[in-house]
Amino acid sequence: MPLDPKKLRPASRLVHGGVQRTPYGETAEALFLTSGYVYDDAEQAEATFTGTVEHYQYSRFGNPTITMLEQRLCLLEGAEDCRTTATGMAAVNAALLSHLKAGDRVVASRALFGSCHWIVSTLLPKFGIESVFVDGGDLDQWREALAKPTQLVLLETPSNPMLELVDLPAVAELAHRAGAIVVVDNVFATPLLQQPLQLGADVVVYSCTKHIDGQGRVLGGAVLGSKKWITEVLQPFIRNTGPAISPFNAWLLLKGIETLALRVDAASRAAAAIADFLAEQPGVSRVWYPTREDHPQRALAAAQMTGGGTVVTFEVAGGKDAAFQVMNGFELIALSNNLGDSKSLATHPATTTHMRIGAEERARLGITDGVIRVSIGLEDAEDLKDDLCRGLRRLAATHTILAAN
Numbered sequence: 500m501p502l503d504p505k506k507l508r509p510a511s512r513l514v515h516g517g518v519q520r521t522p523y524g525e526t527a528e529a530l531f532l533t534s535g536y537v538y539d540d541a542e543q544a545e546a547t548f549t550g551t552v553e554h555y556q557y558s559r560f561g562n563p564t565i566t567m568l569e570q571r572l573c574l575l576e577g578a579e580d581c582r583t584t585a586t587g588m589a590a591v592n593a594a595l596l597s598h599l600k601a602g603d604r605v606v607a608s609r610a611l612f613g614s615c616h617w618i619v620s621t622l623l624p625k626f627g628i629e630s631v632f633v634d635g636g637d638l639d640q641w642r643e644a645l646a647k648p649t650q651l652v653l654l655e656t657p658s659n660p661m662l663e664l665v666d667l668p669a670v671a672e673l674a675h676r677a678g679a680i681v682v683v684d685n686v687f688a689t690p691l692l693q694q695p696l697q698l699g700a701d702v703v704v705y706s707c708t709k710h711i712d713g714q715g716r717v718l719g720g721a722v723l724g725s726k727k728w729i730t731e732v733l734q735p736f737i738r739n740t741g742p743a744i745s746p747f748n749a750w751l752l753l754k755g756i757e758t759l760a761l762r763v764d765a766a767s768r769a770a771a772a773i774a775d776f777l778a779e780q781p782g783v784s785r786v787w788y789p790t791r792e793d794h795p796q797r798a799l800a801a802a803q804m805t806g807g808g809t810v811v812t813f814e815v816a817g818g819k820d821a822a823f824q825v826m827n828g829f830e831l832i833a834l835s836n837n838l839g840d841s842k843s844l845a846t847h848p849a850t851t852t853h854m855r856i857g858a859e860e861r862a863r864l865g866i867t868d869g870v871i872r873v874s875i876g877l878e879d880a881e882d883l884k885d886d887l888c889r890g891l892r893r894l895a896a897t898h899t900i901l902a903a904n
C-alpha cells in the first residue's frame with residue numbers, strides 16, 4: 500500500500516501526490532492521451548452513466564492524467580477539490596460564470612490581470628451582472644463596496660505589476676458578511692508562498708502557465724475550493740462548456756510541479772536580492788518588492804505570505820524613453836510579457852500588458868511610463884545583476900551625453 504500523501508510533508512507531496520500507477524508499474528506518471536474509454540459491457544456503460552460505478556466516460560469530463568494533476572494541486576493547496584482547465588483565463592471564467600447569474604453583483608480589486616479585468620468590466624455586465632472596482636489596498640473602499648449584498652469578490656494579491664497587496668482575512672470577512680464568495684487569483688504568490696483558503700478565501704484560481712509549468716511550455720489553469728462548491732457549482736459548468744485541458748499538457752504540469760518548490764524558492768531568493776540591488780542603482784527611482792523595508796504593506800506581506808515572490812518591479816527616472824533604453828540594453832533578460840519562467844523576462848507594462856486599460860487607469864494603479872517588471876528566473880543572480888547594469892548603463896551614458904551638451 501502506498502503511503503497516504505496527506506501524511507507527507509509538502510516537498511514530498513509535490514513529487515508523489517495524486518500518483519495512480521497502472522499495472523505496468525511505471526515510475527513517471529502515465530500519460531493517458533485518449534479522448535474516450537471503453538466499457539466491459541452495456542451494463543457497465545449504463546451503471547457509469549447512472550453513477551453507480553466509477554468509470555471514466557470522456558476526457559471532457561475526466562481523464563486519469565488530469566485527475567493526478569488535480570489531486571496533486573489539492574494536496575499542494577490544502578483544498579478539498581480541484582478542476583483544471585486549458586488556460587488560466589478559462590479557470591477564472593469558469594469560476595465566475597458558474598457561480599453568477601443575471602442580477603448579481605461582483606466587487607473586484609482594480610489591479611487585476613488584463614483579461615480578468617475585461618471579464619469583470621465588459622463581459623459580466625453584458626449578462627446583467629453589476630461590477631464594481633475598488634483599490635485593493637484600501638480597506639475603506641472594500642467596506643463601502645461590500646455594504647450592499649454581493650455574490651462574488653475577485654482579487655489578486657500581490658497584484659501585477661505593482662505588487663500591491665490585499666488584506667485577505669479582512670476582505671474575506673467583509674465579503675462573507677455581504678453574502679459573497681471570495682475568489683483569489685494566486686498566480687503571483689504561487690501556492691507555496693500564500694495559501695488563500697487558509698486566510699479566508701473560498702476559491703483559488705491559477706494560471707498553471709506561470710510557475711506551475713515554470714518552463715514556458717504549456718498553458719493551463721486550475722480552480723480549487725470546497726468539494727461541495729466544485730462538484731455542485733463548477734463541475735456542471737466545466738463538463739458542459741468544455742474548457743478541458745489536454746492530458747498531454749496536464750502531464751507536463753505534473754512534471755513541472757515536482758520542481759515547483761525548488762524553482763520558486765531559488766527565484767524568490769534571487770528576486771529579493773535583485774530588488775535590494777536595484778534600489779541602490781543610479782537612475783532607478785523606485786523599487787517594489789513585497790518584503791522590502793520600503794514596501795508600504797510590508798507588515799501585511801509578512802502576515803500572509805512566506806516570501807516575496809519571483810517578480811520585481813522598478814521605475815527608472817525618465818519615463819518611456821528611459822525604460823526602453825534600459826530594456827533594449829539587456830542581453831540575458833528577454834523581453835516578454837510572460838512570467839514565472841525559468842528564464843528571466845522583462846516587460847514594459849504601460850505599452851504592453853497594461854496598454855489597453857488606458858492612461859487614466861494606469862495612473863490610478865501607479866503604472867508610470869518608467870515602470871519595468873522583471874520576472875526573475877533561474878539564472879545566477881550575479882549574471883542578472885550584470886545584465887540589469889548593462890541596461891542601466893545605457894541610461895547613464897545618455898545622461899552624460901546630455902549633460903555634456
Ligand SMILES: *Cc1c(COP(=O)(O)O)cnc(C)c1O
Nearest residue numbers: 586587588612684686706708719
Ligand atoms: C497569466 C495570468 C492569467 C491568465 O492565465 P493564462 O494561462 O494566460 O490564460 C490570469 N491571472 C494572472 C495573474 C496571470 O498572471
